[in-house]
Amino acid sequence: MRFHLIDRIESWEPDRHITARKVTSVTETTWRPGPDGPELPFGLALEALCQTGSWLFLLSTGHRRRAALLGVDQVTEYGRVRPGDTLRMSADVVGRHEEAAVLDGTVSVDGRPVLRAEGIMCALIDAERLDDPADTARMAEALLGGRPV
Amino acid sequence: MTDLTTAPPAAVSDRGFDRVLQFEAGSHAVAVRNVPGTHAWFATHFPRRPVLPGVLLLEDLAELAALVCADGAREWRLSGVRTMRFRHFVGPGDQVELRVRVTGAGADSRDLRAEARVDGRTVATARRLTLTRREAP
Numbered sequence: 127m128r129f130h131l132i133d134r135i136e137s138w139e140p141d142r143h144i145t146a147r148k149v150t151s152v153t154e155t156t157w158r159p160g161p162d163g164p165e166l167p168f169g170l171a172l173e174a175l176c177q178t179g180s181w182l183f184l185l186s187t188g189h190r191r192r193a194a195l196l197g198v199d200q201v202t203e204y205g206r207v208r209p210g211d212t213l214r215m216s217a218d219v220v221g222r223h224e225e226a227a228v229l230d231g232t233v234s235v236d237g238r239p240v241l242r243a244e245g246i247m248c249a250l251i252d253a254e255r256l257d258d259p260a261d262t263a264r265m266a267e268a269l270l271g272g273r274p275v
Numbered sequence: 276m277t278d279l280t281t282a283p284p285a286a287v288s289d290r291g292f293d294r295v296l297q298f299e300a301g302s303h304a305v306a307v308r309n310v311p312g313t314h315a316w317f318a319t320h321f322p323r324r325p326v327l328p329g330v331l332l333l334e335d336l337a338e339l340a341a342l343v344c345a346d347g348a349r350e351w352r353l354s355g356v357r358t359m360r361f362r363h364f365v366g367p368g369d370q371v372e373l374r375v376r377v378t379g380a381g382a383d384s385r386d387l388r389a390e391a392r393v394d395g396r397t398v399a400t401a402r403r404l405t406l407t408r409r410e411a412p
Binding site for chain 2: 127128129130160161167168169170172173176195196197198199200201202203254255256257258261
């Protein structure tokens with residue numbers, strides 16, 4: 127399974143704000159059993175938000191910089207994510223320097239927040255160190271244009 | 276050195292921990308999770324530099340914390356994190372030593388301090404993981 131926890135970018139404003147979504151399916155292997163059935167692990171909901179933020183900086187820098195997670199000040203879970211839910215991620219930049227950034231963000235399902243993270247700190251590193259630029263460009267096109275990744 | 280103050284639940288090995296070095300129910304635990312190069316996530320995280328996603332370290336620490344807090348008919352689930360820091364990349368071949376210790380208790384919640392190490396070097400810390408109690412599935 128690919129570690130891509132974002133399917134579409136719905137809006138973005140360079141170095142300021144981004145919204146994105148991820149659909150979930152019972153066919154995915156990431157679910158954990160809970161009292162009321164399968165649920166998405168806390169860390170993967172957080173990862174969906176972090177990947178959304180990472181894409182904001184990839185897009186804002188012409189794919190030159192990718193965010194690497196350094197830490198997070200506070201994360202709180204407010205609800206569960208079930209198979210079939212659509213996650214909507216919204217992230218705002220609250221601090222930006224040449225090689226680092228800080229974001230706050232929320233993951234929601236059907237308009238209700240399920241996870242809120244504040245003080246997501248990331249290093250903005252050379253994207254070519256991590257992935258082939260051509261693959262990054264194809265992924266960006268798919269996320270923005272709606273074609274399958 | 277193995278130091279099992281109390282026997283860990285059988286679930287420890289079922290939850291992805293490869294060794295349990297210390298376990299005292301309700302107090303603390305130290306466990307090892309190996310990171311083989313066959314890990315499925317490495318194909319995409321990242322193609323040119325495989326790195327274990329930091330959130331998976333968080334999930335492992337939370338899983339171990341839940342086992343320490345386990346008390347029979349109910350289970351414990353991560354509901355909050357304060358001051359999590361990722362200091363070094365973890366990659367293929369690493370053996371991650373996960374350490375959790377209970378620091379506070381409420382009626383239906385537990386707070387734990389958590390740390391992950393590789394070869395004695397701290398790679399991640401959480402000042403506070405909060406787990407809340409609920410009915411087991």
